[in-house]
Amino acid sequence: MKLFCSYGPVDCKAHFCVQRKALIATGVQQLMGSPEEKSGHYFTIWAPRQTGKTWLMRRIKQEILQQYSDEFTVLNFSFGALRGMSSPEKSTDFPPALSRLIQKSLPKKPFVKNWDDFSQLFSKTEGLWDRPLILLIDEVDTLPLDLIDLMVAQFRELYLERETNLLHGLALVGVRAILGIESKRGSPFNIQRSLQVPNLTQEEVKELYRQYQAESGQLIEATVVKQIYHTTKGQPGLVSWFGELLTEKYNPGADQTLDEKAWKLVWHFARTREPNNTLLNIIAKARDSDYQGFLTTLFTTSNIPFFFHQPKHNYLYLHGIIEPTLETLPNGETQDVCRFTSPFVQQCLYDALSQEIIGTETPILALEPLDELTEVFGEASLNLPALLTKYKEYLARLKAQDINPWQEQPRRKTDLKLTEAVGQFHLFSWLIDAVGRRCIVSPEFPTGNGKVDLHLRCGNQRGIIEVKSFVNSYQIQLDRKQAADYAKSLGVESVTIALFIPVLEETVLEKLSTVKVVNGVEVSVVAIGWV
Template structure:
């Protein structure tokens, strides 16, 4: 029986997978050329980690190796990521080409000799070269090798009237997998890699994710509830590595071998994946997100006042996008915003920054202080809990926010208060056997906290106050979210620097939404 696998390229005989035939066809056509006799293309194959780049190009390799018109090589470069000397890197790559193709000559010792290996009197036939993990190389090597390819590309174009096998250089096609720098964002000298011919590896669709679990059902005889598949897709947004990881956890690690994998089973797996299990994909995302100058953009993305525009040529956006930390949201044909790529990724980042900034939150209340106005054995009073939090924040902000990250205008990032509220609630509820969970329905501009206590669920939508118009709009949005959660009442939490008594009375008035039937209770938290 097959297994789910999230570790490296999949084995189609051993692992559940999606054929992705159209994508393989596209990549093959792009690198070999629409009319191979006239030459191929120099392209890039790119996507964040664990999206299936290597597997796609393995399939392209196996197909093209059956075409006797070409020699086809795929070389993995990850083992050279620690090598700093460009000439040493080039020498290693050249030697592998020589060995794999059985070439008698030449010997390549330096970058300027690298092009010699692709000459007509050296190669036996036109060569299609696939370089995996190309962006693992040091920048000078990326730039230098791309420059060699550029020179060969231009010379082959100058001889475009000749068949591909009769030109001075026989480097018919090149595919660079996993690249970022050669796309022209950081390479000021230009690049032969026309990004219109680049192949982006997209996430899986819902139907593709569903097909993998249906395949598992047929082979195992164990049913997977449709809600489980829906949740896997929602949390991962079809990111192949994460889909397969959740599949592995559900089908193997946490499988109780009941007749069906249920939503409760998913909740157990989801909690473990969020809190106790390592995942190389997620660890890589966190390692990129916590670096400056990228950290500032990530923190800004947790704000609720406005969405940030997506601009590919912004270096921070480009770096985070290519490393799977952020994605693009297109609301129409001309409007594009930044968003996190999946709720699960956003939750892991939210947890990371919350713990980094507020691992210690201090004393929440005095040892013998009565909490009866806030929590009892069978109920939780959310407005009073938020009043307690407001007092706690104002009394402790002098040390609590002393080293908090700040924007260029020296104001504390909005997200910092959200992290602190979350950690406060988690600590408060922990001693009463309650739990709080962050939810991110949109990937940008919206943060919700779900509290579970003695069998009851409470919903909090967290905002920063802007103006009266945004306030009224938020009331309606909160009511819709309450309806989605099947709650009769939801709390709308507004952070604001200061609020006078009259404004608090006016703006904390309970709102009853006629359309949804949901009651919205606004509560303002003054940050001081």
């Protein structure tokens, strides 16, 4: 029986797969070119980790061999074995490790001692081939950047002198460096011709799980497949990884339908106990001090414009952490803004960064030893303003012991004020410690627009806290309306806003703390001082 495969290239004979014929055809057309051009293109195939780049490269090769085997030679190999290789001492030197790989991978086992020898490999008169060559090289990003510069410069010269060589079409496969972003020379190729491997569509995800059901005979509820697509946004590696977890490791039994209960268990374990190389790589990059501040801001800011040429943006984009989303601004103009690539990535980064920034242990007890939270849980509905008052008391006890929870936390560069995400992470951590044994406390990302709500589910009681930073009194009015609209869409009668403000005067905090009914929803604002 076939299986889901989340690591390494998919083999359609052994794994559930979709053919992606249009994508393959595009790659073939790029390499072959049109009759009028008399040559193929030199271009890049790029995408984040575990998205099917190598699979696509191999399928393109197969397709060309099926259609043009008598006219072209097709060769593919990988630079993966050169991972960790150091740059040559002189820019003109040809690395011995690369020479050995070429000798191993190419016909006639040529010995290449310099860049002239490298170019001569493709010569019409002195080269290795007797017909036009289609060349595909995988894992190009493993080479040092300056070596990539040197190599692709040679390919560019070959492209400009096509009448003297047999290199008809070239595809370099990788994540980021092949686009020339970090090179002072830029890309030697036309980036517009680069081929990005897109995520799976919703129909393609449905097809994968349809294949499983047809072959195994085990039913999967349609809502589960829909959740998998929504959670991953169709990222191929994650779609198949959830397939592995759901149909193999946490499969309740072949005679049982894979339902919402099974899915929720898999979703939980995927976040907490199951290792995934792609996710671990994303989290490691997010923890980098160069990017952590930006990502924490993204949790609470909905209008950060996306620009491919901005170093942080393109780094996080090309590594599968953020993506541009086109939105219409209040003035009617459209603009690309930064968004996390999927709810799953967003959730896992929230978990990781909240622990990274705040930690997992509180320096003192979250509640007074005898506090049973009667005023919070004593009525039919949760009293979240009372719960936030307990949080304010906790902050006061920290201050009394000369403990500053905001020390060395990320601050905005413009005015050195604490970022909204810090308050959100800190409150989330405190809630887990204070009521985590009797409530499920979970961050929710309702719209993907830089908005995070903290949901509490305590038996039959349910509540929502929206975390905001004080801007001005007018903004509070907008925040109330937004919170009311969101609560109403969920059928919830009340919502609480935790408003962090860089003021400690209790009289100011009391005036800002209000309860108003907006569109039939009770909106409570609890002002929390921080500096």
